[in-house]
Amino acid sequence: MMAQYQTEATQLLNDSLVWDCHACMPLLPSYSVDALDAHWKAGVTHVSVNVGMDFNPIETIMQVIASFTAQLKQRSEKFVMARSIADVLEAKRSGRLAVSFDLEGSMMLFDRPDMVALFHQLGVRQMHLAYNRNNSVGGGCYDTDSALTPVGRDIVHAVNQAGILLDGSHMGERTTLDMMALSTAPFIFSHSNVKTLFDHPRCVSDRQIDACAATGGVIGVCGVNRFMGCSEPVPDVLFEQIDYLASRVGITHVGLGLDWMYDLHIDDNPPGLDRGYWWPNLQSANSAVANDPYAPNGQGPMQVFHPSKIVDLVAVMLKNGYQHGDIRAVLGDNFMRVAGKVWG
Numbered sequence: 001m002m003a004q005y006q007t008e009a010t011q012l013l014n015d016s017l018v019w020d021c022h023a024c025m026p027l028l029p030s031y032s033v034d035a036l037d038a039h040w041k042a043g044v045t046h047v048s049v050n051v052g053m054d055f056n057p058i059e060t061i062m063q064v065i066a067s068f069t070a071q072l073k074q075r076s077e078k079f080v081m082a083r084s085i086a087d088v089l090e091a092k093r094s095g096r097l098a099v100s101f102d103l104e105g106s107m108m109l110f111d112r113p114d115m116v117a118l119f120h121q122l123g124v125r126q127m128h129l130a131y132n133r134n135n136s137v138g139g140g141c142y143d144t145d146s147a148l149t150p151v152g153r154d155i156v157h158a159v160n161q162a163g164i165l166l167d168g169s170h171m172g173e174r175t176t177l178d179m180m181a182l183s184t185a186p187f188i189f190s191h192s193n194v195k196t197l198f199d200h201p202r203c204v205s206d207r208q209i210d211a212c213a214a215t216g217g218v219i220g221v222c223g224v225n226r227f228m229g230c231s232e233p234v235p236d237v238l239f240e241q242i243d244y245l246a247s248r249v250g251i252t253h254v255g256l257g258l259d260w261m262y263d264l265h266i267d268d269n270p271p272g273l274d275r276g277y278w279w280p281n282l283q284s285a286n287s288a289v290a291n292d293p294y295a296p297n298g299q300g301p302m303q304v305f306h307p308s309k310i311v312d313l314v315a316v317m318l319k320n321g322y323q324h325g326d327i328r329a330v331l332g333d334n335f336m337r338v339a340g341k342v343w344g
């Protein structure tokens with residue numbers, strides 16, 4: 001049934017610029033960035049890779065940035081550090097994978113807006129400001145809904161000024177609405193799903209979706225089963241998310257942020273991390289699986305949509321009558337448009 005779309009999907013994917021707005025490697029300086037080969041093989045042009053969350057010590061974040069940057073440079077036949085849109089276009093032209101860094105949270109800024117420009121110099125091109133829990137800047141999605149704080153307002157300005165994508169994933173509703181009202185640049189949810197389709201704290205409300213679109217921004221559909229209420233994140237489930245967003249706010253505001261997590265079995269958490277605090281739905285803080293966040297609520301183990309299945313997602317979009325231009329918009333043109341405005 002799907003076979004008839006497979007050839008067309010493969011061709012279209014090859015011709016497209018593909019932007020995966022979020023992926024994770026273990027935050028260990030010893031980890032090899034060669035893992036990203038999987039993104040490259042899947043036909044991805046640019047991937048944003050996490051280099052630090054709110055609970056990671058600055059020592060870890062700095063060593064990870066140093067190591068990943070050096071490794072990417074050493075493998076320049078495969079990878080390009082994406083510091084501008086021109087680098088992403090060059091990666092596409094030369095058949096390589098462009099990589100930029102993102103931060104999940106803002107505690108590594110120590111309430112200093114001037115730290116934002118420093119992280120920009122280190123290759124960070126995207127950040128949200130609170131990881132699941134409230135901090136001095138604003139609200140996380142697993143905490144009391146709270147406003148953006150005065151220092152948070154300064155940090156939003158600094159993120160705008162630095163040319164970094166301002167992201168609202170993992171954050172509480174009220175803070176993201178405050179950020180969107182304040183931001184002078186298009187706002188993104190790099191890896192988030194639709195709360196109306198599945199009521200999970202990590203998902204975003206229609207109000208957030210509408211406000212994001214109003215900034216000219218993009219919502220990157222996340223591939224984690226637990227945020228979509230399914231056991232297996234098959235292409236049809238991701239398509240439901242895409243189709244909902246496209247119907248609600250238009251195809252120009254929909255993208256992909258699959259959140260593929262490389263080697264999830266490797267425990268890269270800081271020693272003694274209170275995992276039940278950072279991932280409140282965790283079934284047991286002493287779970288045998290080191291990294292198993294977001295609560296098995298009858299859905300079985302965590303599963304994430306692998307980048308190699310993007311081609312199948314394209315086939316599903318074709319089957320549902322999506323035009324090539326619209327598919328290309330979702331695959332990467334929308335995030336390219338926003339990054340073009342923000343990164344310069």
Ligand SMILES: [Zn+2]
Nearest residue numbers: 104170191259
């Ligand atoms: Zn995340």
